[in-house]
Amino acid sequence: MARPSLWNYVNELEPTLLILVGFILFVVPEPATSAFGAGLMLLGASWWVYEWGR
Template sequence: MAIPSVLDYWNEIEPTLLIAVGFVLFIFPEPATSAFGAGLMLLGASWWFYEWGR
């Protein structure tokens, strides 16, 4: 049995990083970054669910 590499999970890592960056921007106390962060989290979540069904 082969050890899985990071590249095997790349489709799960990309949207997770997008959600994490969006969360960091969301908690930053500037309204523009909070709105951008919320948009990134929404995009990351939708991308995550899209990849989940594949």
């Protein structure tokens, strides 16, 4: 039985990293970075749901 490669999980890793970076920017107490972080989290979440349905 072959072990799965990490390249099989790249589609799930990219939106997850985008959500994590967005969360880090969201908790920075600057209004511009918080808004940008919220946008990145929404983009990452929608990308994650899109990849989940594929």
